[in-house]
Amino acid sequence: MRTIDWQDGLIVAIDQTRLPHEVEFLRIGTVDELIAAIRSLAIRGAPAIGVAGALGVALAARLHPDDPARLRRVVDAIRAARPTAVNLAWGVDRVRARLDAEGAEAALAEALAVLEEDVRCCRALSERGARWLVETVGPQVAVQTHCNAGALATVEWGTALGVVRSLQEHGALTHVYASETRPLLQGARLTVWELAQIGAPHTLVVDSAAASVLAAGLVDAVVVGADRITANGDVINKVGTYPLALAAARAGVPMVVAAPESTVDLATATGRDVHIEVRAPEEITALGAAAVAPAGTETLNYAFDVTPADLVTAIVTESRVILPADGGRPDDPTGRA
Numbered sequence: 001m002r003t004i005d006w007q008d009g010l011i012v013a014i015d016q017t018r019l020p021h022e023v024e025f026l027r028i029g030t031v032d033e034l035i036a037a038i039r040s041l042a043i044r045g046a047p048a049i050g051v052a053g054a055l056g057v058a059l060a061a062r063l064h065p066d067d068p069a070r071l072r073r074v075v076d077a078i079r080a081a082r083p084t085a086v087n088l089a090w091g092v093d094r095v096r097a098r099l100d101a102e103g104a105e106a107a108l109a110e111a112l113a114v115l116e117e118d119v120r121c122c123r124a125l126s127e128r129g130a131r132w133l134v135e136t137v138g139p140q141v142a143v144q145t146h147c148n149a150g151a152l153a154t155v156e157w158g159t160a161l162g163v164v165r166s167l168q169e170h171g172a173l174t175h176v177y178a179s180e181t182r183p184l185l186q187g188a189r190l191t192v193w194e195l196a197q198i199g200a201p202h203t204l205v206v207d208s209a210a211a212s213v214l215a216a217g218l219v220d221a222v223v224v225g226a227d228r229i230t231a232n233g234d235v236i237n238k239v240g241t242y243p244l245a246l247a248a249a250r251a252g253v254p255m256v257v258a259a260p261e262s263t264v265d266l267a268t269a270t271g272r273d274v275h276i277e278v279r280a281p282e283e284i285t286a287l288g289a290a291a292v293a294p295a296g297t298e299t300l301n302y303a304f305d306v307t308p309a310d311l312v313t314a315i316v317t318e319s320r321v322i323l324p325a326d327g328g329r330p331d332d333p334t335g336r337a
């Protein structure tokens, strides 16, 4: 089952707002539907929205074959659907280049190439991450993770949870501690659902308990995904990742970031330069239809935070392991391990 795919001229994707109770698929045939799905996190996760952006350009090209000005506007609107994950802009720009050079059919071919590359990259980085963990922490690994960086955040395998799946395949996984990840509960709703699907032993904790799990010595490594990795190795990921990195450092536990090279943004120098998405107050002040705070309460609903490079033990991609805490930098071509 793929999280997102191209079928009969439509973008077909799991509606992640319905999980874990219902597995429903969206069949997207317009740009407005695609943008709404990305903004509502029906389609979410950096690699998955990168693929959605790529497929979106191919879809737009087929919808507006004779109106270049409108086509430019709708492609720009797809690119702007969410600001923080670099993958969305990367996917749109890559397919737009083929569209401008060779037309709609070439754009679709490029979008489908992006789709299949995600599968290969996630498998490769997952194997590389599992191997690095076994070599670094030992033959049996208990993992702590945050948010959802699984099959649901990619085409079908995952990044952080891809590493978990590879550890499990090699008999090296002992347990996964997943934090619920307020306010949208990607951990409780999505990661726990995925771990149950693959039969991985797991425990759900509230976000504020994550540091205590580390302090109690229950895990051997923290493994998370990323939405953008800047040239100096700063990692932008779901809000709550930074305090987890602080707690990992305090506990002497490696902080591992699993992400494809498409998430590495060498054009952005540091995390301070990244636009952190701020989302609606209602995500914090209500749980579904039930208010959990007085109406009109002011909120600061950061969707992401910045983990400084010196708190990142390893960044694992499909082609390399970068060690930022030891001075390794994504923009250093020699910094490969």
Ligand SMILES: CSC[C@H]1O[C@H](OP(=O)(O)O)[C@H](O)[C@@H]1O
Residues within 6 Å of the ligand: 041, 044, 045, 046, 047, 146, 147, 148, 149, 150, 153, 154, 158, 159, 160, 186, 224, 225, 226, 227, 237, 238, 239, 303
């Ligand atoms: C495989 S990276 C997924 C990454 O994206 C998530 O953000 P969102 O759920 O808002 O799309 C989160 O930061 C994950 O780590």
